[in-house]
Amino acid sequence: MHTRQCAARIVVVLALVGVAFGAGTVRKDLRFKVGKRPTISVDNQYGPITVKAGAAHQVIVTAILHSDKVELDQSKSGNRIGLVSHLLPGADATSGVVEYEIQVPADANVTVQSETGPIHVEKLRGDVTIEGTNAPISVLDGADGHVHVKTLNGAVSLTNIRNGHVEIVSMGGDVTMSSVSGPFVKVNSNSGKIQYDGDFGAEGNYDFSSHTGNIEAVAPAYASIDVLARSSNGPVQSDFSLEPKHTPFVAAVGSAFHGTLGKAASSVSLFSFSGRIHLKKRQN
Amino acid sequence: MNCQEFESVLPDYLESGHTSEQQAHLSSCSSCAGLVADLNFISATARQLQDAEEPSPAVWNALEIQLRREGLIRDIPIREVVPACSSSLLDFFRRRRTAWLVPVAAALVIAAGVKLYRPFGAGDTNPVARAVAPAPETPANSGEDERVLSTVAARFPAQQANYRKNMEDANSYIRDAEQSIKNDPNDVYSQELLINAYEQKQMIYDLAVDRTGEQ
Numbered sequence: 001m002h003t004r005q006c007a008a009r010i011v012v013v014l015a016l017v018g019v020a021f022g023a024g025t026v027r028k029d030l031r032f033k034v035g036k037r038p039t040i041s042v043d044n045q046y047g048p049i050t051v052k053a054g055a056a057h058q059v060i061v062t063a064i065l066h067s068d069k070v071e072l073d074q075s076k077s078g079n080r081i082g083l084v085s086h087l088l089p090g091a092d093a094t095s096g097v098v099e100y101e102i103q104v105p106a107d108a109n110v111t112v113q114s115e116t117g118p119i120h121v122e123k124l125r126g127d128v129t130i131e132g133t134n135a136p137i138s139v140l141d142g143a144d145g146h147v148h149v150k151t152l153n154g155a156v157s158l159t160n161i162r163n164g165h166v167e168i169v170s171m172g173g174d175v176t177m178s179s180v181s182g183p184f185v186k187v188n189s190n191s192g193k194i195q196y197d198g199d200f201g202a203e204g205n206y207d208f209s210s211h212t213g214n215i216e217a218v219a220p221a222y223a224s225i226d227v228l229a230r231s232s233n234g235p236v237q238s239d240f241s242l243e244p245k246h247t248p249f250v251a252a253v254g255s256a257f258h259g260t261l262g263k264a265a266s267s268v269s270l271f272s273f274s275g276r277i278h279l280k281k282r283q284n
Numbered sequence: 285m286n287c288q289e290f291e292s293v294l295p296d297y298l299e300s301g302h303t304s305e306q307q308a309h310l311s312s313c314s315s316c317a318g319l320v321a322d323l324n325f326i327s328a329t330a331r332q333l334q335d336a337e338e339p340s341p342a343v344w345n346a347l348e349i350q351l352r353r354e355g356l357i358r359d360i361p362i363r364e365v366v367p368a369c370s371s372s373l374l375d376f377f378r379r380r381r382t383a384w385l386v387p388v389a390a391a392l393v394i395a396a397g398v399k400l401y402r403p404f405g406a407g408d409t410n411p412v413a414r415a416v417a418p419a420p421e422t423p424a425n426s427g428e429d430e431r432v433l434s435t436v437a438a439r440f441p442a443q444q445a446n447y448r449k450n451m452e453d454a455n456s457y458i459r460d461a462e463q464s465i466k467n468d469p470n471d472v473y474s475q476e477l478l479i480n481a482y483e484q485k486q487m488i489y490d491l492a493v494d495r496t497g498e499q
Contacts, residue, residue, distance in 0.1 A: 093442070113494070115443075131490075131491060131494070133443065133446070133491060134446070150487050150490070150491065152446065152447075152450050152488070152491065153446065153450075169483060169484060169487045171450045171453055171454070171484060171487075171488070172450070172453070188480045188483055188484065190450075190453050190454065190457055190484055191453060209476070209477060209480050211453070211456070211457040211460065211477075211481065230473060232460075232464055232474070232477075271473060271476065271477060273457065273460050273461065273464070273477060274460075
C-alpha cells in the first residue's frame, strides 16, 4: 500500500513538472515547396539544429520554441528559404532556445548559424556552411559538395565525407575527421587538436595546420601520399617508412619530414607552430 | 691579344664598342666573356632595381654603415677603386651615389643564403643549428580589436571573455609566425602559417560582426 502511494505521488510530480516545462514551449511545423538545389539558411542563436536529407522538392521544418521570448521569422524567395530565431527583449540562453529539425532535398545548399548548437547535418550533397561560436558541429555522410565550417570553440566532427571541398577554421575546438576525402581538405586550427583517420584518397590536397594544437593523422599502409610535415617548436613523428624527399627549409631533426608513400597521388601538408605532429599507420 | 691586354682596354670596350681583335679574344676566352657579361648584367640589374623600387635613404644608410663597420667598403674615391671601370659605368654610379650597393647587397644576400641554406631530408641525422630569436612580449590587442570586443561586450556580455581570449590567441599566432619569418624571410611555410593566423583573426571579426549586426 505504501509503495503504491509513493509511486502515485511520483507520477503526479512528474506530470506537473512536464506540464510546467511544456507550458512555455510552442511547436511550429512548416512545409515549403522548392525546386532543384534550393538554398536554406537557419540562424538560431540558442539551441540545436539538425538538418537531414529528405524528399525532393520540399523542405519540412519542425521548430520548438522554448518560450514566448523568441519568435520564428520565416521567409521564402524563389528557391531560397530563411529561418531566423528572433530574440525578444529579455530573452536569454534558456528562454531563447529554439530546437530545429529540418528535412531538405539532398542537393540543397544549407547555411547554419548557432552560438550554442549543437549543429548536425546529415546526408547532403549540396554545399554546407556552418558558423558556430561554441556549438558542437557534426557533418555526416556528405558527398560532392563544399563543407565550410567556422567556429571559435565548438568541436567539429566530419564523418564519411566523399569528394568534398572541405574548409574548416577553428580556434579552440578540436577537429575530428573520419573517412573524409576530396580534392581539397583544409583545416586551420589555433589550439584545437586536428585528428584525421582516412586514406587521403581522391588525389586531393590535404592541408592541416595549427598554432599550438596537436595534429594526428592515421592512414592505412596502402595510402598514396606525398607528405610534408613540420612543427617549428614541436615534435614530428611518422610511423611510415617514407621515401625521403628534401625540404626547402631549415629544420632540426625530429621537427620535420618530407617523403612519399606509394605513388604519391595525394598531397598532405601537416604544419604546426608548436603542436605535436604524428602520422600514424593504421593497425588492422 | 691575351687576357691582361683585354682587361687593359676593357673600359674602351664597354664604352665605345670593340675591335675585331678584342672580339676575337672574347670569342675564344670564356673568362673575359664572363667578365663582360657580369659587368653588363650588374649594370642592367642595378638600373632595373633602381627604377623599379627605390628603398628609402634610411635603408641605404643603414646598409652602408653596416658595410663600413665590417670593413667591406672604405672612403676611397670611386675612380681610385675602379680605375679600369668604364666611364659610362662611373657616370652611372656617380649619378646614383648608392646604386652600387644594389649588386653588393644582392651578392651578400646570395652569399648568406648559400652559406645558411641546408636542405633537410627525411634521412638526415644531424640536427641543423638554428638561431631562433625569442618572441616579443604579448602586446595588447589593437585598437580595432578592442572596438570589436567592445561591440561584443555591449551586445553579448557573456561572450566577451570568450572573444577576447580567442582574439589574443589569434594575435599570438600572428606574432609567432611573424617572428619565424623574421628569423628566415625565405621560409614560405612560415608565411603560410601567418596567412592562416590572419584567416583566424578575420573569422573572429566576421563572427563578432555577424552576431552583433543581426540583432
